[in-house]
Amino acid sequence: MKLGLSGRLTQATLHSPLTPLFLLAAIAMGLLALMSIPREEEPQISVPMVDIMVAAPGLRAPDAAELVAKPLETIVQSIDAVDHVYTQVEDDQVLVTARFEVGEDPDDAAVRVHEKVRANYDRIPVGIPEPMIVTRGINDVPAVVLTLSPEPGAADRWTDQALYDIALKLQNEVAKVEDVGLTFIVGGRPDEIRIEPDPERLALRGVPLSSVIDTVRQANRSFPAGVIREEGQAVQVAAGETLRSAQAVGLLTVASVDGEPVYLRDVANVVQAPREDQARVWRYAESEDGWRQAPAVSLAIAKRKGANAVVVAEHIHERVETLKGSLIPEGLQVSVSRDYGETANEKANELLFHLGLATVSIVILIGFAIGWREAGVTAVVIPTTILLTLFASNLMGYTINRVSLFALIFSIGILVDDAIVMIENIARHWAMKDGRSRTQATVEAVAEVGNPTVVATLTVVAALLPMLFLH
Structure with missing residues (x-):
């Protein structure tokens, strides 16, 4: 009988003293990979999307x-590897989104879009500002969302403006955590200086609206003017200053039609107040008196590419706990609205539990049907194979996510079936009692079952290789 690749490999390792060492090394590497492999909710599938926003x-x-939109579509469609182009047009603004093919590098895609748009900028009408190009990807999805809201008894002492100030400080602290990516705030109203021109007073004083706009724009400027050295010290000098209060803005003078200087506060209402938003964020909590409404602000936190979502989420929670009582005052609660690290960890642990349950079930089945010695071999082979798979995944930069979990669940059935068929065939050859030794019977049994599997696997790989190179 021709042994083939499977038979020769079995013959070489069956009585080799290195086989137990390889087995122990495989288990050790697999356990290390199981503890260190990154876990996340979404797979690291590279489908770059580049937004071109034009005012x-x-x-x-x-x-x-x-x-604007049609010339931009023509420019973007001429870029290599662009799969689809989406356009959204509103009054005074245009958004063109280029979706690239799977596997393209996001940074390279953004560079190609920027170069192509700049090279064909003459197609866009004169007077249109330069487009803003932003790259979107899977890593922009927030992994953790923290919501700040007052406790039921302190709802009257907090406003959305105060919550926004706390969230802004918390954002700066959370950004210091390792492997934290982009962060942004949803809700709340930051403080701003608002100028509301009064048409009647403008007409009464003879002040055009353009004069108000130019005055405010020119007054709110500051630039370096040089260095002054005196008494052994160097002092930076700045010309002009930025406007910091509503009172300072109101004291600006604007020119009227007849040349008479007029204070800005005489022709416009200057207000320093929270920003007037069209949307507000509220949190509803159940109390003894029923449902109560309170303002809320959410801080969304994304992670870096390839980072372990479980570890990043744990570090964020630890950082927030250390800030309670200092940056986060009493009467303010921080609730977790989203935690992809926790959900990813739960799914990974559930998969490992089911893998262990399937292994134990197969071991018991083989123990009763064939023998407990064969069951012991199965109890070692299946976990070792799974651990080696996790080690190879970690080595190649893959993570545990919903796609890789599905692949492991799908492969466990094939793995268990192969192990059962292999053990059954070895037991069948042992039971023949045709004068062969158990070693020779084992080698021929593995070759009989393993060679077709190896040939089929190599055939599939050979068929897929040209497709991979062409892609």
């Missing part, structure tokens, strides 16, 4: 579509 002041949606 088109004064253009209605139909005009912006003809003058």
Whole structure:
């Protein structure tokens, strides 16, 4: 009988003293990979999406579509590896999104879009500002969302402006955590200086609106003017200053039609107050009196590419706990609205539990049907194979996510079936009692079952290789 690759490999390792060492090394490497492999909710599938945002002041949606959107679509469609182009047009603004093929590098895609748009900028009408190009990817999805809201008894002492200030400070502290990516705040109203021109007072004083706009724009400027050295010290000098209060803005002088200087506060209402948003965030909590409404602010936190979502989420929670009582005052609670690290860890642990349950079930089945010695071999082979798979995944930079978990669940059935068939065939050859030794019977049994499997696997790989190179 021709042994083939499987038979020769079995013959070489069956009585080799290195086989137990390889087995122990495989288990050790697999256990290390199991503890260190990153766990996350979403798979690291590279499908770059590049947003091209263009401001088109004064253009209605139909005009912006003809003058700005269509030329941009033509430019973007000429870029290599662009799969789809999506356009959204509104009054005074245009958004063109380029979706690249799977596997393209996001940074390279953004560079190609930027170079192509700059090289063909003459196709866009004169007066349209330069587009803003932003790359979107799977790593922009927040892994952790923290919501700040007052406790039921302190709801009257907190406003959304105060919550925004706390969230802004918390954002700066959370950004110091290792492997934290982009962060942004949802809800709350930051403080701003708002100028509300009064048409009647403008007409009464003879002040055009353009004069108000130019005055505020020119007054709110500051730039370095040089260095002054005196008494052995160097002092940076700045010309102009930025406007810091509503009172300072109100004391600006604007020119009227007849040249008479007029204070800005005489022709406009200058207010320093929270920003007027169209949307607000509220949190509803159940109390003894029923449901109560309170303002809330959410801090969304993404992780870096390839980072372990479980570890990043744990470090964020630890950082927040250390800030309670100092940056986060009493009467303010921090609730977790989203935690992809916790869900990813739960799914990974559930998979490992089911893998262990399947292994134990197969071991018991083989123990009663064939023998407990064969069952012991199965109890060692299946976990070792799974651990080696995790080690190889970690070595190649893969993570445990919903896609890789599905692949492991799918492969465990094939692995268990192969182990049962192999053990049954070895037991069948042992039971023949045709004068062969158990070693020779084992080698021929493995060759009989293993060679077709190896040939089929190599055939599939050979068929897939050209497709991979062409892709």
